[in-house]
Amino acid sequence: MATDDARLLPAQRRRLIDADARRVRLLPGAPPAARPRPAPGAAGRRASWQRRYVRTITAADAAAALVGALLGWAVRFGGDAPLRTGAVPGLSVAWTMVLLPPVWVLAMLLFRAYEPRFLGIGPEEFQRVLLAGTTVVALVGTASWAFQLDVARGFVVVALPVAGLLTVLGRLVVRGLLHRRRAVGECVQSTVVAGHPHAVAALIRQVRRDTDHGLRVDAVCTPDGRTTPELEGLGVPVLGDLGQIAAVTAELDADVVAALTSPELDGPTLRRLGWELEDTRADLIVAPTLTDVVGPRVVIRPVSGLPLLHVERPELRGVRHAGKALFDRGSALLGLLLLAPLFTVLAVLVKLDSPGPVFFRQTRVGRDGREFSMVKFRSMVVDAEKLLIDLRTESDGNGLLFKMRRDPRVTRVGAFLRRYSIDELPQLFNVLGGSMSLVGPRPPLPAEVAEYGEDLRRRLLVKPGLTGLWQVSGRSDLSLDESTRLDLQYVENWSPAFDVMILAKTAHAVVGGRGAY
Template identity: 60%
Template sequence: MDGACAALAALLGYLLRFGPERADASHSPFWLALALPVVWVLAMLVSRSYEERFLWVGPEEFRRVFFASALLLALVGTVSWAFKLEVARGFVVFALPAATALTLAHRHLQRQWLHRQRGHGRFQQTALLVGHRGGVHALHEQIDREAYHGYRVIGCCLPSATPRDKESFDGLPVLGSLDEVVDVVHRYEVDTVAVLPSPELDGPALRRLGWDLEKTRAELLLAPAVTEVVGPRVRIRPVCGLPLLHMERPELRGVRRLTKDAFDRISALMGLLVLAPVLVVLAISIRLTSRGPVLYRQVRVGRDGQTFSMLKFRSMVTGADSMVAALGKSNDGNGVLFKRKIDPRVTPIGRVLRRYSLDELPQLLNVLRGEMSLVGPRPPLPSEVDQYGFDMHRRFLVKPGLTGLWQVSGRSDLSWDDSVRMDVRYVENWSLTFDFMILWKTVGAVFRGSGAY
């Protein structure tokens, strides 16, 4: 497919630059167009974009495609200058970016198709979990949540597993003890071994396990003791001759924070100007279809625990807050958040607003005033904050967001534990790139409307 994308880009570049009347084999750019698919695939090989560990999950695959494209463009420019070759610059300038765009598009579509197939149990690799019960349970839950990664857990190995233990744990067969991992891998032809932190598997024992697994086809994965911290914050650095895992501080201060604030306010201002006609139409519709104010104000908790008045288009009848006690026994939320899939307080126009998150648009004013961000944790109520544990207070290091991981991951369908995990993950791994990714995914989440009620 990469070769086909390059061939299509070469054909389009040739026709646009020279036209169909000059498409003959004696024309030197014609041979350049024929060579591009081969050269393109070779560039992908050099950038290691076909290694399985980079494919189908995460941004590394796309970064390597960009790297290959930039490397090839620089190589063509350098060689043509050094040897004074006559290269059709117009063809190169169009064909290489087009090949990059087509390659990224097809790989993205292939990834989406594969994720859907894995969600139905296809194209998976078997996994064995090794560690103590608590860690095995947590990792098993995480793998079930992220089924699109393609791991099918077939069992686990626990410390000092007795015959009584060798039945099941957390719905998984206990296949052996920590000393029997390699035997289990051979017996069940395991593809991946995920090892959790445990005192029994210290440095020498873990090293020997890695050496033994090199004789099999199984891949060895080590789960860190610190979870929810990924990406640029984690680096392997040599310290005193030892490869130690170095965890950087979260990027919550300094120039990056100022850049985020400036981006938020400029984007909010532009959004208000562009969406002004839509906001006016929605305000008139609310005013004409139900009694009460157009805007609904509610006290929420923001950065550093400071409260502010959050704005929304009113989607419920007037006095809906006083009706919560009467509806509390039939809560469809996660135990802390009150939600009803079929809420009698919601007005007819309110159902449309909530379905497509149009009721959230006035929060652009909160973003403009600096009380909220475009992307961040969900803004909580003071009553919810009273029920927070220690971990959830981590979210107050950043501003709450108009959208966030909770928006693109199911919204009201999330359990309380999942909501906590999403908020902590965002704070621990914030970056502008992360924000742009969430904004992009928000578009699809809004149109799908999953979890919006």
Template identity: 50%
Template structure:
């Protein structure tokens, strides 16, 4: 009498059958590419270790010089301790990880680490009753922050520069419908490191993928040749990553055994999550009772980051208005002289929680543009509730230039200063557009609308309505101050490119 799933006693017959199955398990069904070797695990790059050493020396070296110049006692020991704490802190907070989807943290992350370092050094200073002057110590570790920020920037630049040279060759495995969805998403975007080279469907459903090789097919139920079929596809197409889209026919023990075979063959395995629109930073895996649980942090709706975002918004808007005053005056003069009508265009838009506000822009159309809109309804090129038209006859020559450079949006810095808008966020809709929103689209109004956002750096008016909504919903659920800083930097490039601006 035995337990279901427990190992059974081995007999001569079972040993022979097991040996045959193991041989079948390991034998690929397709020939390896003779010009190359089988995929293998990547060797760890020296980058993280070098970055940690740079942080340690970058803080300890200047600290020792400044402490020594300030006649502080035991400057070498104090600088060494500060450097070790700094490198250890950065390591604990994941600044040296080089996994896909992670990064050095950027300038904002370095500032946060440095503030934590000050707190730790203050605790050590009090506990050890060190004779070092606290003010001098803070000045001494400041160069370490500048060096760490520079190193983080260089690492991020290197990672982005090497993206095309280290793209992962992906073999996609799963049921036809799931494989089709994953393939469509992978092929529709270029801002990732994954290149789809082949797909192996599960079951008998027809798989329609243009330009994607199908080297084999898995049966609808677990089979002894699952691993050999997948490994055959890996070797035939020189893939170094198997991406599995789980489904009713590929889950549980079958997926586990497939993972065993792939890892034994030196092939990396990733599983597609059924959590669309959730950033990796919000997901935390834990294990309980033999189950792998994914804890998902709620979207930011309050707390320190919200306060910091509001401070940065209003500070940035004030600085921007002061710095751009000459440009704003010149644009206002050109708008007023080029066509009849007011310099500014005021329009009621729907803001956070669907509250209306008056949004300001430089006028880029003729004075009676709103009355002419009804005549152009048949020429609308946008889907959904938007109205967009290339070569809109209502746009003035000066207005076309302002739209091409997005300078017409600069008066919205006043709205940001008043707290009605944010520097980064979804675009504010017109009341008639918002009145046609469904429940999903209405979620765009959960946060403040923005002067720029994901739509701005992803194609602007070239995007379909559903693509715009998807980008806005991703931002609403996954925004952070660090992400806002990155979007502001990418906006400069998008404005210079001018793609989708009309």
């Protein structure tokens, strides 16, 4: 198989070496004995790293409950009072400290907060932790009332919230360590992807860019069982056609099968594939054509006995958007007050580094196509716009946007400001004025908007943001298609929780400096 070996990891090269031998075993005419069979007990079996991960967070949850109980006792009784309290003999804070950790872990278990599919990525894990913690509080209150137990309220008010907070913090720490290991190829799930080659290649690139999800594509199945130059360049072997997905999965002992919907992978075919995968440990995930419409906008609605996807309208106006604007302006005002000393220092550094104004203003296009003046710290020489004419052919950008990794127009202080996106902090003035939001699509130039097609113009349905999905997903390293997809995904799926998630991830992206130049 022709491919650029220099671009492949050693593990990928080893998989390519075995690809032809596996293909022979999977051919329809191969002897039955040569066909792959699931390993004994493979169905439902977890990978060893998953078992270790679950044990780690279970221990962390129990420790969080114990620390919460100890802190509750110390706060309520000053730490030097006797552990026995209450009117019922035998009921004591000591017993509460003994019972709380196992009860806490049991609640997490009942609310499925230890299932691997909810761990390591996304908010679902923490939603289940919140539900479990709330249930424990309700049960303690109900039991106290039903059995006339004189449980110290001050103890409960301190212990359970602290246990919940420490549980979330502990899981965040463990998740961060998991993401670090996944970034170097460890603690990943072997994945078989099935679908048309172009869609499969797009998914592979996305998975490799976002390593936090922990998917490693080891094999592909295409409609005709043939590879393409695009897949060869990605270094992933095609081991069969769409009728051999289960056989390929068993051969690789894969953890996940990702099926990209197509006419060949219709409802009955996917149902049969699910049956065939029951004897393996692989989870089946299906990527519908509405891959960028997610979250609460998509619900299952039964119609005439058929489970149909109901897609809600995107929320582009309304009360929640008014709340978003209020939050944006309040946060911008607070941010400007807190950052005033830093702005003063940066202004002096910019002025001393090169002649010219401290701030750089540029016309950008905002909501509904209205133009506004965006302000940033100046990071380039004064005549940067004139010098751009001679640099157009050296762009590292994505087509519409000019970018250079080593732009000669950038000043010394400007290079530092741009790497950590500090030059964009004055956009808080734009947020305060209402022309921008804290979170939204990237604010485009008028020349970019002039080249927009119908799809891209949907970016202008919301205010541009100081940060956004593009900021936390690679920034300047993104292609035009990828940045467009991310901006449209934000427009289509906006919610307050989505904004909070992006703001939380922005700090990590900025500190790492990934994709900024």
